[in-house]
Amino acid sequence: MPVGTQGTIKGLTNSQLEDIGCQIILGNTYHLALRPTSELLAEAGGLHKFMNWRRAMLTDSGGFQMVSLLHLADITEKGVTFQSPVDGKPMLLTPEESIQIQNRIGADIIMALDDVVKTTITGPRIEEAMYRTLRWIDRCIEAHGRPHDQNLFGIVQGGLDPVLRDICIKGLVDRNLPGYAIGGLAGGEDKDSFWRVVAQCTGSLPEDKPRYVMGVGYPLDVVVCSALGADMYDCVYPTRTARFGTALVPEGVLKLKQRAMADDTRPIDPTCPCMVCKNYSRAYIHCLVTKDAMGSQLLSYHNLYYMMQLSRDLHSSIVEGRFPKFVCDFLSKMFPEGNVPEWVCNAMEVAGIDISSCCTFSERVCNAKVAGIDISSDCTLSSSCGEHDSDNVSDKYDELKLKLERLRNNEDALRR
Numbered sequence: 001m002p003v004g005t006q007g008t009i010k011g012l013t014n015s016q017l018e019d020i021g022c023q024i025i026l027g028n029t030y031h032l033a034l035r036p037t038s039e040l041l042a043e044a045g046g047l048h049k050f051m052n053w054r055r056a057m058l059t060d061s062g063g064f065q066m067v068s069l070l071h072l073a074d075i076t077e078k079g080v081t082f083q084s085p086v087d088g089k090p091m092l093l094t095p096e097e098s099i100q101i102q103n104r105i106g107a108d109i110i111m112a113l114d115d116v117v118k119t120t121i122t123g124p125r126i127e128e129a130m131y132r133t134l135r136w137i138d139r140c141i142e143a144h145g146r147p148h149d150q151n152l153f154g155i156v157q158g159g160l161d162p163v164l165r166d167i168c169i170k171g172l173v174d175r176n177l178p179g180y181a182i183g184g185l186a187g188g189e190d191k192d193s194f195w196r197v198v199a200q201c202t203g204s205l206p207e208d209k210p211r212y213v214m215g216v217g218y219p220l221d222v223v224v225c226s227a228l229g230a231d232m233y234d235c236v237y238p239t240r241t242a243r244f245g246t247a248l249v250p251e252g253v254l255k256l257k258q259r260a261m262a263d264d265t266r267p268i269d270p271t272c273p274c275m276v277c278k279n280y281s282r283a284y285i286h287c288l289v290t291k292d293a294m295g296s297q298l299l300s301y302h303n304l305y306y307m308m309q310l311s312r313d314l315h316s317s318i319v320e321g322r323f324p325k326f327v328c329d330f331l332s333k334m335f336p337e338g339n340v341p342e343w344v345c346n347a348m349e350v351a352g353i354d355i356s357s358c359c360t361f362s363e364r365v366c367n368a369k370v371a372g373i374d375i376s377s378d379c380t381l382s383s384s385c386g387e388h389d390s391d392n393v394s395d396k397y398d399e400l401k402l403k404l405e406r407l408r409n410n411e412d413a414l415r416r
């Protein structure tokens, strides 16, 4: 999903977005509530009509923006308190208000307000945020005024702790929501922790409901998370990086500002059939980038086209039963030397995708156990892994089980 912060995908018209093949865009509730305001949007018949967008739309809860953009945001049981950027007065966004605002905006998918904490934070705050997220989902469900035409997604929190994630997943799944998001990632955690959380969540969330990894948008991350079972993503990356003069290409990125581009008459990506690659040269875009709005518009168009094409190819490869080949083709273009990052190799192993033909990484270590994913029955690495048959691992599982039990016993008390 391209991110249209304030009812626009910066620099692109709706018909261009339709040409590119965007089926759904994301609007930021926090920004929309400040300007043009949700009341005005309701009067205009919702954001679809206001911006003349006929396809699907998702709005976030507004909480993440407050926590990430405003230094003075404070989270209590009531909601998120913050200083209004308009007049400096203290304001409170409750789960009920977030849903009411999103009801007025009228997106097809709306997100529950969650207690967002950075994944790099450790300690009891993570546990508190997870239980609060579960308490808030009930307030969101209760406040939802349009359950028949807007799908309310819950957000799995719990930081990097598999036990907390597990409790949150069970709590949300019990509420039988139309879709589920994996929150609190893409916030500076290391890549191994990142994919393990995704693998654990997609492994437990219902297969017949959309599973949305929030804030993820690097092409490599999208491919890895899809291999692990995720369905939806959003990120400002393709359009933001375009504004800084960077194009997404199968080999990685192409920096149009570089001097070498000044006399390069080739298109951004000779294999890309998009409008920009058909009509403009690297040299022309080099002249425009960061100097003229047209530069970022052309690059945004190409980058979104690239992401949409990647998503379509990925989807059709799954439908046609050739996803492993798709992954290998993708990786061999991005890493022609075979130097696929170790975390990608580990993730693909858990996903059951053999990438040995495009990857030279041979010192394989089985890491599934760290995510609490038991692959001992089909782990083929027993000789190099040496983990699954050791007492050490069963001790760790027992420890995890005990911790889970203890937390569940505490759950009722904490929820009160």
Ligand SMILES: [Zn+2]
Pocket (backbone or CB within 6 Å): 268, 269, 272, 273, 274, 275, 276, 277, 278, 302, 305
């Ligand atoms: Zn292109």
